[in-house]
Amino acid sequence: MSQTIIVLGGDGFCGWPTSLYFSQAGYEVVIVDNLSRRKIDIELECASLTPIQPLGRRLSAWKEVSGKAITFVNLDVAVQYHKLLTLIRQYKPLAVVHFAEQRAAPYSMKSSFHKRYTVSNNINATHNILAAIAESGEDVHLVHLGTMGVYGYGTSGLAIPEGYLNVKIETGEGNMKDLEILYPANPGSVYHMTKTQDALMFYYYNKNDAIRVTDLHQGIVWGTNTEQTMLDERLINRFDYDGDYGTVLNRFLMQAAVGHPLTVHGTGGQTRAFIHIRDTVKCIRLAVEHPPARGDRVQIFNQATETYQVRDLATLVATLTGAEVRYYINPRKEDAENTLRVRNDKFLELGLEPLTLEDGLLEEVYTIARKYGERCDPDKIICTSRWSDLIPEDLQGAAVPPTD
Amino acid sequence: MSQTIIVLGGDGFCGWPTSLYFSQAGYEVVIVDNLSRRKIDIELECASLTPIQPLGRRLSAWKEVSGKAITFVNLDVAVQYHKLLTLIRQYKPLAVVHFAEQRAAPYSMKSSFHKRYTVSNNINATHNILAAIAESGEDVHLVHLGTMGVYGYGTSGLAIPEGYLNVKIETGEGNMKDLEILYPANPGSVYHMTKTQDALMFYYYNKNDAIRVTDLHQGIVWGTNTEQTMLDERLINRFDYDGDYGTVLNRFLMQAAVGHPLTVHGTGGQTRAFIHIRDTVKCIRLAVEHPPARGDRVQIFNQATETYQVRDLATLVATLTGAEVRYYINPRKEDAENTLRVRNDKFLELGLEPLTLEDGLLEEVYTIARKYGERCDPDKIICTSRWSDLIPEDLQGAAVPPTD
Numbered sequence: 147m148s149q150t151i152i153v154l155g156g157d158g159f160c161g162w163p164t165s166l167y168f169s170q171a172g173y174e175v176v177i178v179d180n181l182s183r184r185k186i187d188i189e190l191e192c193a194s195l196t197p198i199q200p201l202g203r204r205l206s207a208w209k210e211v212s213g214k215a216i217t218f219v220n221l222d223v224a225v226q227y228h229k230l231l232t233l234i235r236q237y238k239p240l241a242v243v244h245f246a247e248q249r250a251a252p253y254s255m256k257s258s259f260h261k262r263y264t265v266s267n268n269i270n271a272t273h274n275i276l277a278a279i280a281e282s283g284e285d286v287h288l289v290h291l292g293t294m295g296v297y298g299y300g301t302s303g304l305a306i307p308e309g310y311l312n313v314k315i316e317t318g319e320g321n322m323k324d325l326e327i328l329y330p331a332n333p334g335s336v337y338h339m340t341k342t343q344d345a346l347m348f349y350y351y352n353k354n355d356a357i358r359v360t361d362l363h364q365g366i367v368w369g370t371n372t373e374q375t376m377l378d379e380r381l382i383n384r385f386d387y388d389g390d391y392g393t394v395l396n397r398f399l400m401q402a403a404v405g406h407p408l409t410v411h412g413t414g415g416q417t418r419a420f421i422h423i424r425d426t427v428k429c430i431r432l433a434v435e436h437p438p439a440r441g442d443r444v445q446i447f448n449q450a451t452e453t454y455q456v457r458d459l460a461t462l463v464a465t466l467t468g469a470e471v472r473y474y475i476n477p478r479k480e481d482a483e484n485t486l487r488v489r490n491d492k493f494l495e496l497g498l499e500p501l502t503l504e505d506g507l508l509e510e511v512y513t514i515a516r517k518y519g520e521r522c523d524p525d526k527i528i529c530t531s532r533w534s535d536l537i538p539e540d541l542q543g544a545a546v547p548p549t550d
Numbered sequence: 551m552s553q554t555i556i557v558l559g560g561d562g563f564c565g566w567p568t569s570l571y572f573s574q575a576g577y578e579v580v581i582v583d584n585l586s587r588r589k590i591d592i593e594l595e596c597a598s599l600t601p602i603q604p605l606g607r608r609l610s611a612w613k614e615v616s617g618k619a620i621t622f623v624n625l626d627v628a629v630q631y632h633k634l635l636t637l638i639r640q641y642k643p644l645a646v647v648h649f650a651e652q653r654a655a656p657y658s659m660k661s662s663f664h665k666r667y668t669v670s671n672n673i674n675a676t677h678n679i680l681a682a683i684a685e686s687g688e689d690v691h692l693v694h695l696g697t698m699g700v701y702g703y704g705t706s707g708l709a710i711p712e713g714y715l716n717v718k719i720e721t722g723e724g725n726m727k728d729l730e731i732l733y734p735a736n737p738g739s740v741y742h743m744t745k746t747q748d749a750l751m752f753y754y755y756n757k758n759d760a761i762r763v764t765d766l767h768q769g770i771v772w773g774t775n776t777e778q779t780m781l782d783e784r785l786i787n788r789f790d791y792d793g794d795y796g797t798v799l800n801r802f803l804m805q806a807a808v809g810h811p812l813t814v815h816g817t818g819g820q821t822r823a824f825i826h827i828r829d830t831v832k833c834i835r836l837a838v839e840h841p842p843a844r845g846d847r848v849q850i851f852n853q854a855t856e857t858y859q860v861r862d863l864a865t866l867v868a869t870l871t872g873a874e875v876r877y878y879i880n881p882r883k884e885d886a887e888n889t890l891r892v893r894n895d896k897f898l899e900l901g902l903e904p905l906t907l908e909d910g911l912l913e914e915v916y917t918i919a920r921k922y923g924e925r926c927d928p929d930k931i932i933c934t935s936r937w938s939d940l941i942p943e944d945l946q947g948a949a950v951p952p953t954d
Contacts, residue, residue, distance in 0.1 A: 227666060258681045262631060265677045266670070269747070273669045277662045283939060304721055313717035313729070317708055325717070327734040331750055339754045343673070343747040346735055350743045354883055354938050479758055534758050535687060 150174040150237045151434065154223050154275070155245030156216075157201050158183050159384040160291060160367060160426055164243060166374035166381065167427040168434075169214045176237060177201070178230075178246070180222040182267075183384075186253070186391075192526045195385040195400065195518045196370060207380035224271040231278040234286060241287040241434045242279070246271045247340065251295070251478075252531040253390040254337035261336045268340035269347075276351040287358045287437040288348075289430060294365045294419045294450055294488065296342045298332020305487040309363065309446025334480055335533065348444045356441055360433045364426065365419030365450030365488070368395045369506060370514050372424050383423065385514055387522060389529035394418070394456055395463070395503075397527050399510060402467035403519040409528065412476035414457025415483030419450035422501040432496045448490045451500030462503065466511055479533045554578040554641045555838065558627050558679070559649030560620075561605050562587050563788045564695060564771060564830055568647060570778035570785065571831040572838075573618045580641060581605070582634075582650070584626040586671075587788075590657070590795075596930045599789040599804065599922045600774060611784035628675040635682040638690060645691040645838045646683070650675045651744065655699070655882075656935040657794040658741035665740045672744035676751055684759040691762045691841040692752075693834060698769050698823045698854055698892065700746045702736020709891040713767065713850025738884055739937065752848045760845055764837045768830065769823030769854030769892070772799045773910060774918050776828045787827065789918055791926060793933035798822070798860055799867070799907075801931050803914060806871035807923040813932065816880035818861025819887030823854035826905040836900045852894045855904035866907065870915055883937045 151168045155161040156177030169175045181201070187193050199207070205216050221229050223246045234242070247268040248254060254264040272290070279286045297306050311329045314322045328349065331342035348359045375383045386392045387400035398408045421429075429449045438445040454462075460471045476482070555572045559565040560581030573579045585605070591597050603611070609620050625633050627650045638646070651672040652658060658668040676694070683690045701710050715733045718726045732753065735746035752763045779787045790796045791804040802812045825833070833853045842849040858866075864875045880886070 227662065231662075258631065258635075258685045261681050262674070262677065266674055269673050270666070270670055273666065277665050280939070281662045304719070304727075311719065313719050313731075314726075315708070315715065315717050322718075323708075325734075327717075327731075330729075330731040331753075333750070333754050336754070339750055342750050346737070346743055346746050346750075349735075350737050350740070535684070 148238050148240045150176060150239040152176045152178060152233065152237060152239045152242045153245065154178045154242060154271075155247070157181060158245055159386070160423070161245040162204070163372040163375050163383055163423055164245070164427050164430050165216060166208060167372065167431060169208065169216050170212060170374050171431065173240075176217045176219060176233070176239070178219045178221055178223060178233065180220060182248075190388060190390060190526070192388045192523060193521075195387050195521050196382045196514065197379075197518070197521070198382060198384055199380045203380055207378050211377045211381070223274055224267045227274045227278065230274055231281055234278050234282045234284060238284050239286055241289055241437070242275060243430060243434065244272065244275055244288060244290045247291075248337065250391045251335035251337040252529050254335055255531040255533055256390070264336050265340055269343055272344045272347055276347055276357060279357050280351060280355040285358070285440060287360065287434065289360045289433045290344065290348065290362065292341050292344065292361045292363045293338060294363050294448065295334055295338040296331055296345060296363060297329055298334060305489050306448065307489050308448050308492055309361065309444070334478065352444045358438050358440060358442070360438065360445045360447065362429065362433060362447050362449040365421045366393045366395065367423050367426055368393065368420055368503065369422040369424060369501075369510060372427055385518070388526040390531065392527070395420075395459060398460060398463040398469075399515040400519070400522050400527055402463055402469035402511070403515040404522055404524050406524060406527065407470045407472035408460045408463060410457055410460050410471060410473050411478065411529075412473070413482050414455060414460060414473065416456050416480065417453050417484050417486040418456065419453050419486060419488050420503060421449055421451045422506055425451055425498060425500050428498060429493055432493060432498065436496060447492045448488050449493065450488050450490055451498075452502055453486050453488060454503065459503075462507065466508055477529055477532045552642050552644050554580060554643040556580045556582060556637065556641060556643045556646045557649065558582045558646060558675075559651070561585060562649055563790070564827070565649040566608070567776040567779050567787055567827055568649070568831050568834050569620060570612060571776060571835060573612065573620050574616060574778050575835065580621045580623060580637070580643070582623045582625055582627065582637065584624060586626075586652075594792060594794060594930070596792045596927060597925075599791050599925050600786045600918065601783075601922070601925070602786060602788055603784045607784055611782050615781045615785070627678055628671045631678045631682065634678055635685055638682050638686045638688060642688050643690055645693055645841070646679060647834060647838065648676065648679055648692060648694045651695075652741065654795045655739035655741045656933050658739055659935040659937055660794070668740050669744055672741075673747055676748045680751055680755040680761060683761050684755060689762070689844060691764065691838065693764045693837050694748065694752065694766065696745050696748065696765045696767045697742060698767050698852065699738055699742040700735055700749060700767060701733055702738060709893050710852065711893050712852050712896055713765065713848070738882065756848045762842050762844060762846070764842065764849045764851065766833065766837060766851050766853040769825045770797045770799065771827050771830055772797065772824055772907065773826040773828060773905070773914060776831055789922070792930040794935065796931070799824075799863060802864060802867040802873075803919040804923070804926050804931055806867055806873035806915070807919040808926055808928050810928060810931065811874045811876035812864045812867060814861055814864050814875060814877050815882065815933075816877070817886050818859060818864060818877065820860050820884060821857050821888050821890040822860065823857050823890060823892050824907060825853055825855045826910055829855055829902060829904050832902060833897055836897060836902065840900060851896045852892050853897065854892050854894055855902075856906055857890050857892060858907065863907070866911065870912055881933055881936045
């Protein structure tokens with residue numbers, strides 16, 4: 147059995163630590179990346195807070211530190227189909243781990259250009275991978291990084307199951323029939339929409355070509371480094387704090403570090419699911435090492451370990467740092483308040499022991515936000531994407547009094 | 551209120567008679583087309599059985615016959631976003647009717663190239679239209695030609711509702727909650743998959759930007775001409791009989807005309823929904839003239855008027871023509887037998903009086919299949935696309951004895 151893992155998007159925030167984790171564990175790792183995330187840094191005139199190194203330097207540092215070589219192939223998965231097919235035929239990988247999508251909801255909403263790029267890139271990338279695996283005839287397990295956002299936030303007080311929902315339908319005359327369906331999609335941005343479209347492609351190619359697929363519905367990833375990226379500063383992982391790519395937590399940390407109030411959108415009553423990057427890489431390995439059987443349906447795991455309301459997260463950061471909290475008009479179209487209960491039994495059963503925000507956040511404050519704080523451009527922290535013209539422009543970014 | 555209708559794909563099999571129908575009814579019609587279907591004829595080395603004229607000649611004939619001008623804009627909706635946006639801003643149309651997708655399931659399964667073209671073309675076309683309507687700020691009603699195939703054939707003995715399904719979910723302790731969801735997607739080909747992905751884009755842009763959308767889940771269209779296309783032979787509509795674009799009915803008609811047995815795939819127990827092209831154009835006008843209100847959810851109509859099992863259709867054609875029926879291995883992955891009951895109450899309530907196969911088929915035999923039969927290339931009638939490598943190549947096209 148091949149021990150090669152192809153990591154698509156292996157230069158990115160999740161892809162890089164995942165590649166090192168598999169390499170460390172003895173797998174042969176092939177990183178495929180078109181460096182698009184670094185090019186978007188140039189477009190946005192912003193950069194990772196942490197001083198990430200060019201990929202070539204990262205890889206030679208890894209070789210030096212671990213003695214292990216990682217192969218890099220620069221290719222655009224959404225465009226260069228034949229090169230991708232050739233790679234799969236050449237390596238016959240055990241698994242392809244697919245991070246090769248534009249991953250920021252605010253970036254996907256900046257303009258029609260950004261909406262169109264996100265759709266074309268994400269859909270064609272995922273479809274090319276599926277078509278290439280089918281055409282290769284190899285029995286490759288595809289592990290895809292999806293998002294909790296496919297479920298839609300705030301649609302239900304129910305615990306969100308892992309991908310599938312049991313429903314009953316009336317068949318007439320009061321008779322009921324049981325049906326298990328893909329959880330009904332309710333995306334909250336163009337980015338999230340592409341992930342719900344991905345799910346249909348996995349469903350179809352799994353049904354038609356018996357491709358083995360694991361789809362990981364991931365929460366918001368926090369934390370920066372893993373055991374491997376901490377071995378040498380040249381291996382350091384990205385930390386995005388800007389309004390497009392920075393998660394709410396990272397933006398709070400940076401605001402605290404530069405002495406700006408923490409900007410909460412709306413009431414802060416939005417509940418989000420979280421996971422530490424160290425748990426992300428563990429989950430991906432667990433997924434790779436526990437594939438569905440050939441012929442089984444798409445396997446779906448919820449990859450999140452805890453949930454927080456945004457205002458409670460702000461309070462947590464404020465407590466650790468002494469920052470103040472301020473409330474702003476929400477640029478997103480979403481419910482002001484929602485609850486979120488996420489089932490994640492499958493990873494817990496496979497032995498995951500999650501790292502919690504309560505336990506790990508202080509490390510982020512000191513080792514990342516304060517250490518590299520002077521590299522921050524404070525003008526970039528605020529989110530300027532509006533979800534819709536239906537939200538008046540003059541309300542954008544306006545401060546509002548807290549509602550609770 | 552503008553009376554302009556932009557017809558995307560207005561040179562195609564459904565688009566052309568629809569354009570004439572609206573023009574005749576007094577609407578200002580703008581046809582947008584990149585002539586891709588004619589280019590695919592060149593690729594497949596096949597052509598419409600009927601002698602369709604170049605679009606310019608069609609339009610001048612229409613002007614001559616009706617006194618009405620139709621504007622033509624040659625543009626690729628999936629690629630030329632800004633030109634599309636400019637058109638919408640210029641015409642501020644009452645409605646955009648969207649036929650601009652690759653529409654053949656067998657073509658979408660021919661090879662990875664064809665799968666990838668279908669996905670990229672269909673998804674980017676639909677998304678560009680939605681993004682352009684949102685960016686324009688105009689309140690344009692989008693009417694989209696979808697397919698009954700999004701429901702998936704044979705998944706249920708239930709009557710298929712119009713787009714949405716009422717389900718109950720258990721909320722714990724035996725409590726049930728009612729939920730209305732988009733009908734769970736179960737596509738049967740890459741082509742059908744793109745239509746299920748379209749549905750998610752309609753859902754999202756309707757929710758986020760309040761775009762008014764009607765999605766028509768159409769059955770297999772039969773018949774060739776409408777009242778308008780019969781006014782002059784230069785206005786004649788396409789008739790596809792090849793294994794990729796020809797519907798099962800058209801291929802039966804051609805086989806009968808050239809003296810070949812009717813080729814039924816599998817047991818012929820597959821049930822399909824049908825509609826005549828004259829009813830298609832009426833339905834589209836009904837949809838345009840009955841838009842959902844601004845802020846309403848996506849409106850979904852089933853656009854089909856009767857259902858037939860394929861073997862019964864073969865019998866019908868055999869009875870009219872004296873042809874014999876022969877059974878072949880099915881290249882599609884689908885249930886051998888399925889029932890299909892389709893709700894189409896909405897169009898019936900709006901006054902549609904359907905034309906049935908029983909009443910209209912003889913006209914097709916005489917005015918199309920026999921009249922133009924000598925233009926047929928019999929080698930092109932058989933479907934050569936295999937749905938999956940899991941179907942052995944050597945069984946492809948093999949004759950099998952009837953199973954009933």
